[in-house]
Amino acid sequence: xxxxxxxxxxxxxxxxxxxxxxxxxxxxxxxxxxxxxxxxxxxxxxxxxxxxxxxxxxxxxxxxxxxxxxxxxxxxxxxxxxxxxxxxxxxxx
Amino acid sequence: xxxxxxxxxxxxxxxxxxxxxxxxxxxxxxxxxxxxxxxxxxxxxxxxxxxxxxxxxxxxxxxxxxxxxxxxxxxxxxxxxxxxxxxxxxxxxxxxxxxxxxxxxxxxxxxxxxxxxxxxxxxxxxxxxxxxxxxxxxxxxxxxxxxxxxxxxxxxxxxxxxxxxxxxxxxxxxxxxxxxxxxxxxxxxxxxxxxxxxxxxxxxxxxxxxxxxxxxxxxxxxxxxxxxxxxxxxxxxxxxxxxxxxxxxxxxxxxxxxxxxxxxxxxxxxxxxxxxxxxxxxxxxxxxxxxxxxxxxxxxxxxxxxxxxxxxxxxxxxxxxxxxxxxxxxxxxxxxxxxxxxxxxxxxxxxxxxxxxxxxxxxxxxxxxxxxxxxxxxxxxxxxxxxxxxxxxxxxxxxxx
Numbered sequence: 276x277x278x279x280x281x282x283x284x285x286x287x288x289x290x291x292x293x294x295x296x297x298x299x300x301x302x303x304x305x306x307x308x309x310x311x312x313x314x315x316x317x318x319x320x321x322x323x324x325x326x327x328x329x330x331x332x333x334x335x336x337x338x339x340x341x342x343x344x345x346x347x348x349x350x351x352x353x354x355x356x357x358x359x360x361x362x363x364x365x366x367x368x
Numbered sequence: 369x370x371x372x373x374x375x376x377x378x379x380x381x382x383x384x385x386x387x388x389x390x391x392x393x394x395x396x397x398x399x400x401x402x403x404x405x406x407x408x409x410x411x412x413x414x415x416x417x418x419x420x421x422x423x424x425x426x427x428x429x430x431x432x433x434x435x436x437x438x439x440x441x442x443x444x445x446x447x448x449x450x451x452x453x454x455x456x457x458x459x460x461x462x463x464x465x466x467x468x469x470x471x472x473x474x475x476x477x478x479x480x481x482x483x484x485x486x487x488x489x490x491x492x493x494x495x496x497x498x499x500x501x502x503x504x505x506x507x508x509x510x511x512x513x514x515x516x517x518x519x520x521x522x523x524x525x526x527x528x529x530x531x532x533x534x535x536x537x538x539x540x541x542x543x544x545x546x547x548x549x550x551x552x553x554x555x556x557x558x559x560x561x562x563x564x565x566x567x568x569x570x571x572x573x574x575x576x577x578x579x580x581x582x583x584x585x586x587x588x589x590x591x592x593x594x595x596x597x598x599x600x601x602x603x604x605x606x607x608x609x610x611x612x613x614x615x616x617x618x619x620x621x622x623x624x625x626x627x628x629x630x631x632x633x634x635x636x637x638x639x640x641x642x643x644x645x646x647x648x649x650x651x652x653x654x655x656x657x658x659x660x661x662x663x664x665x666x667x668x669x670x671x672x673x674x675x676x677x678x679x680x681x682x683x684x685x686x687x688x689x690x691x692x693x694x695x696x697x698x699x700x701x702x703x704x705x706x707x708x709x710x711x712x713x714x715x716x717x718x719x720x721x722x723x724x725x726x727x728x729x730x731x732x733x734x735x736x737x738x739x740x741x742x743x744x745x746x747x748x749x750x751x752x753x754x755x756x757x758x759x760x761x762x763x764x765x766x767x768x769x
Contacts, residue, residue, distance in 0.1 A: 312631060316572050329413065334572040335588040335666040 280326070280358055284351045287321045301348030308347075315344065322350075328357050371603035372543045373613035373769060374712070376457070378450030378554075380443050381594030381696045381706045382418035386450060390706075391713045393695065394721040395742045400696050401579060401590050408562040414574045418592030418697025419560050435498055437511065438476035439558035443595035443702070444508035445515060448552055452516055455599040456611055459517040460550065467520035467548050468509040469539045470597070471531025471555035473701035474564060475505030475524070481563040508556045512597070520548045529661070530622075530754035531555050532596065532704030533762035537620035539600050540764075549605060554597035554705035565591065571630075573665050579698075581662035581691035581723050582669050582737040584730040589663045592697020596705025603769075615715045616769045618749075619648025625759030632668055632755050637675035640761035644751060645679070648765035652683040656747035657714040659707045660737075661755045662691020662723065663698055670732040672753065677735075688745065690738040694724040704754045704762070714747040715768040 282296070289296040292308040299308070305315055312334060319330050319342075330353075332342040343349040379386070382400030383393035393400070400418040409415055425434055425442050437445065452458070460466035479502045483495040501507060506524040513522050521542060525534045532555030539553035559565075568574055568591060575588035606613050621643030625633035645652065661672055669691075677684045692710045699706050710721040719742055726739035752764045 311628070313629070316570065319572070320570060332572055333575070333587055335575070335586065335664075 278355065280355050281351050283325055284322065284354050285347065287325060288318055288347060288350065291318050291321065299347050301346065301351070303347045305344065322354055326354065326358060330357065369544050370546060372540050372600055372617045373603045373606050374598050374615050374617065375601055375606045375611040375613055376451035376453070376455030376599035377614060377709065377712060378447035378454070379594065379596040379706055379709050380420060380446050381699060382420055382592055383696050385446065387709055390709050391717065394692060394710055394713060395719050397722045397724045397741060398695060399724060400592065404560060404565070406561055411562070412565050412569060414565065414569050414576050416577070416590055417560050417565070418590060420593055436502055436507070438479045438502050438507060440472055440474070440476060440556040440595070441508045441511050443558060443593070444470055444554070444556035444597060445511055447554060447556070447595040447597035448512045448516065451552065451597045451599045457599065461609070462549060463517040463519040465520055465549040466518045466551065467542070468512045468518045468522045468552040469525060469535040470509040470512065470553070471525050471527070471535035471701045471705065472505050472508060472557055473526055473528045473531055474557060474559040476503030476507060477559045477564050478561050479503040481561040484563065512552055516552065518552060526701065527760040527762065528756035528758055529698065529700055529703055530756035530760050530762040531701035533752065533754040533764055534622060536598065536617070536704065536708065537622060537762055537764055540617045540620050543600050543602060550599065550601035552597055553600055554595060555702035556595035557700045557702035558593045559700060560591060560593050575664065578725055579664045579694045580725040580727060581660070581664040581694050582673070582730065582733040582735070583726045584728040586664040586666065586669065588665055589693070589698045592693070592699040593702070594696065594699050594706055595702050596708055598705070598708065613769045615712055616767045617764065618767050619644045619650060619765030620763070621647055622760070622762040624761070627759060629759070630757050632671045633759060634671045634674050634678070636759065636761055637672060637755050638678040640763045641675060641679045641751065641753065644763035644765045650749055650765055652680040654749045655687050655751055656745060657711070657720050657750045658687055658689045659710050659750065659752040660689050660691045661753045662693055664691070664693065668755065672755065673733045673735055684735060687736065688720045688738050688743065689735045690721050690723045692721050704752060704764070707752055708764070711750045711752050711766055714750050715766060718744055718746055720745050720747065
């Protein structure tokens with residue numbers, strides 16, 4: 276069953292990408308959705324504001340070791356982990 | 369066209385106050401980066417920077433005047449005084465023929481931050497009455513002009529991280545063309561405050577733990593602050609009055625990516641480097657040192673490497689390229705001016721400043737980045753790169769004299 280976090284993250288990404296949440300699939304990349312590096316930091320800002328969390332993302336971290344942004348589904352999972360209080364390093368594994 | 373030389377240099381930055389002490393620190397590979405100290409720093413995620421400590425402006429300036437001097441103006445005045453003293457000038461020799469251009473991104477950023485804090489956070493109903501003339505970006509060149517009687521062209525130039533190179537390059541063109549006889553030019557920046565850093569934090573390009581340009585383990589930029597100011601005049605005038613030229617500025621180029629607001633563009637960066645060489649009548653093989661923009665972001669260092677390789681061809685394997693931001697931090701609008709000190713050190717003293725904190729090679733940054741230790745070398749010509757947000761690129765070319 277899809278979580279509320281899932282729906283809210285999708286809604287944020289969809290809004291930034293000027294799409295409908297229903298158009299998004301878990302395997303889509305932000306690039307496919309037309310989001311560039313600045314679109315990404317806006318998504319992260321919106322996530323932080325929505326859930327009152329701090330997202331450990333650094334645009335220079337090429338391995339995305341702290342916060343996986345490789346797909347819509349990955350972002351949802353990363354936010355769910357943060358919400359559950361798991362440490363960023365645990366999210367890597 | 370007239371030949372343009374630098375006859376005076378001044379700087380203050382996190383490494384040191386004064387060009388001599390800055391050179392010593394650069395040659396020693398010292399780091400000016402440490403824990404930031406200012407109100408509310410504990411509310412930041414990134415808490416390191418290359419901050420100037422122990423400056424004590426109240427001991428430097430007349431109290432009546434200090435009320436008008438934001439930190440960026442103070443840094444510009446201290447650097448300008450050092451440069452003028454080295455040039456052997458008390459004031460502009462011919463005020464109407466001398467001017468001043470200072471690059472800055474934030475201008476009186478600290479003054480704005482303090483005023484906002486007063487009205488928004490502290491609930492005050494008024495701010496200091498001199499807030500506007502203190503925070504305006506042209507306050508630094510204005511006070512330099514007042515101090516040294518520079519009645520020719522004067523303005524501030526704001527192209528983010530390329531501001532200083534634009535200021536110095538434009539001043540160079542003005543002297544070369546005969547529009548003026550001399551200029552004070554450089555940059556000044558003082559954005560290390562809670563509001564300034566909080567804004568940068570949001571962009572997700574800052575490193576939480578250090579500046580490691582060109583290194584495989586780099587993870588972003590580290591903010592710095594400070595100023596660099598230089599006296600530019602014609603070679604003939606300098607020699608006629610018995611001044612000692614420190615180096616000759618021989619070329620300048622500037623252009624715009626006209627694409628992404630933050631992502632650098634390899635083609636325009638390469639074009640800027642090539643045009644600076646062309647303006648200077650310089651072959652890549654002549655260049656012994658490039659002071660890189662080298663911000664230690666993933667994108668800049670990779671793209672700058674590719675741009676240098678594109679222009680230099682095989683000569684790219686024989687040119688020393690270092691990013692001194694690893695030591696003095698990214699001084700934003702002042703960075704090109706502080707980095708010009710490293711260029712002067714290469715040309716005058718035959719010492720190439722290192723890229724410190726270099727840990728592991730990145731195949732996408734496969735230049736001779738002078739890792740961790742300074743190097744002795746005979747350097748006849750140098751380039752200084754600046755590639756700014758907004759896509760504005762500015763490259764200076766200098767020769768030993």
